[in-house]
Amino acid sequence: MKHYESLAGGSGRSVYYRARRLRAAEVFSSELAVARLDGRPVQIENLSMSGIALIDGDANADWSERAGDSVPVEITLGGETAFSSPGLICRVEEAARGQLVGIRFVDDFLDMAALIRRHEQLLLKFDLDRPADVELEAVPGAYRTLCADVIHLLRRQKALLARFRVRANGHAPIPPEDMEDAYRACEAGLLRDWKTLWQRGEDIVGAFAHDSVQVRAIKRFTEQVLTPEFMDGPIWQRSFEKPLGYPGDFKIMRMVYAWAREGKDPYGQLLHRLGLEVAECIATRMVLVQQSIAETIRRRAKAGEVARIASLGCGPAKEVQNILQASRLDGAAAFTLIDQEEEALAHAYEEAMPNLARLGGQASVNCLHLSFRQLLSGRAVAEALGPQDMIYAVGLVDYFRERQAQRLIAGLYGHVEPGGLLMIGNMADSALSNYWPMEFIADWNVIYRSREEMQRLAADCAGAEVTVRPDRTGRVWMLQLRRPDAA
Known part of the structure; x- marks a missing residue:
């Protein structure tokens, strides 16, 4: 039991109470809730x-000059006004999906309980009033057939494994090597057929990628019919449920790097293996980064200098761990790891410490906890980073619109020393991309770019030597910007 004198109060800015904020995704269906700011349609990020x-x-929107203005705010549910009040623009920030405008209500307050209750009533009515066949009409027949074929493939493998165990147990205990052989046979067949279905999925949904209404209908159908079948696979479950509140967290990265058999039973392990197949490009892009880090260390060692290397959105920083685990380094290195997730930084630092001690001061690791918005604004990064010999971000720009990505990349390039390298990874808009399995099955949404779109990201980096190359899978582009050596 705690005593009153042991209860801690707030500190710093947390001394000042703020009303509890809820993310829009926790409260609203995007189909029913619509917001307008000064008459313009906008998306709700969070509310209190x-x-x-x-x-x-x-x-083309720019709210940056309107800070301090009072503007009308309206929320409608199912076409009916649920809240309307003037609000004061308190802040304007760049965000992944556009400009974020923070509003403080002036003469009213938002009755959160009443708003949520009304939304749930309307959502139930909306779902009950919408005939199932009308919902199905929006989903192409070829896509429904694809989902049936995927479920048939998965359940066939599940039945084969179960039948093998039942038959073998009826006569004698199953030796571990026999169960292993059965699993590997099922895995090989599943991976072969999965690639074919994956390509079919890409071809079907790719035709509707620019039709937001059609995409929503197909996603809704997928999440009702197909997604539940994949939830026994740990990597699929974590990707879809997003326990840290965002997709692609560092624990998913660790799953990919470990490439281990995970799942509560052989069927769950097979599903996890399919997820690893989709996410393989996470590992292959890491290898490319690791190779560039090693080259940067060697290059700076020739000049007798420490290689300064920074990672944005570092996650578990597996490439750094691999470098530090070598029996010896080719030169000295100072790593700066930046991430929005404190737990990711703790893991990366704790993994690095034993090797840092063994290397006897030849390498160092500094961790910076910066939010997604702080990274996007560039100000916090500029304050934290000095000149660097290599900067890389391989799982970050995928979430930024083109102009935002260009600004971030130009800002980072400004910190690259002569002869240094800026390396940016982005999911590729390729024939067999991750679009269908990631976005439709796992609800993991990123921006897929072509080679030309990747080259455009370097538009504001004058003088840079720009190359774009694919990873081994062809599902990730690596944009490399080399600053020319000083004359």
Whole structure:
């Protein structure tokens, strides 16, 4: 039991109470809830009794000059006004999906309980009033057939494994090597057939990628019919449920790097293996980064200098761990790891420490905890980073619109020393991309780019030597910007 004198209060800014904020995804269905800011359609990011954060996704929108203005805010549910009040623009920030505008209500407050209750009533009515056949009409017949074929493939493998165990147990205990042989046979057949179905999925949904209404209908159908079948696979479950609140967290990266058999039973392990197949490009892009780190260390060692290397959105920083685990380094290195997840930084630092001690000061690791918005603004990064010989971000720019990505990349390039390298990874818009399995089955949404779109990201980096190359899978582009050596 705690005593009153042991109870801690707030510190710093947390001394000042703020009304509890809820993310829009926790509260609303995007089909029913619509927000308008000064008459413009916007997306709700989060909201509380006293304020709301809205995203204006229009690439031409600019709210930066309107801080301090009072503007009308309206929320409608099912076409009916649920809240309307003037609000004061308190802040404007760049966000992944557009400009984020923070609003404080002036003469009213948002009754969160009443708003949520009304939304749930409307959502139930909306779902009950919508005939199932009408919902199905929006889903192409070829896609429904694909989902049936995927479920048939998965359940066939499940039945084969179960039948083998039942038959063998009826006569004698199953030796571990026999169960292993059965698993490997099922795995080989499953991977072969999965690639064919994956390509079919890409071909079907790719035709509707620019039709947001069609995409929503197909996603809704997928999450009702197909996604539940994959939830026994740990990597699929974590990707879909997003326990840390965002996709692609560092524990998913660790699953890919470990490439281990995970799952509560052989069927779950097979599903996990399919997820690893989809996510293989996470590991292959890491290898490319690791090779560039090693080359950077060697290059700076020839000049008798420490290689300064920074990673944005570092996650578990597996490439750094691999470098540090070598029996010896080719030169000295100072790593700066930046991430929005404190647990990811703790893992990366704890993994690095034994090797840092063994290397006797030849390498160092500094960790910086910066939010997604701080990374995007560039200000916090600029303050934290000095000149670097290599900067890389391989799982970050995929979430940024083109202009935002260009600004971030230009800012990072400004920190690259002569002869240094900036390396940016992004999911590729390729024939067999991750679009269908990631976005439709796992609800993991990123921006897929072509080679030309990758080259455009370097538009503001004058003088840079720009190359774009694919990883081994062809599902990730690596944009490399080399600053020319000083004359």
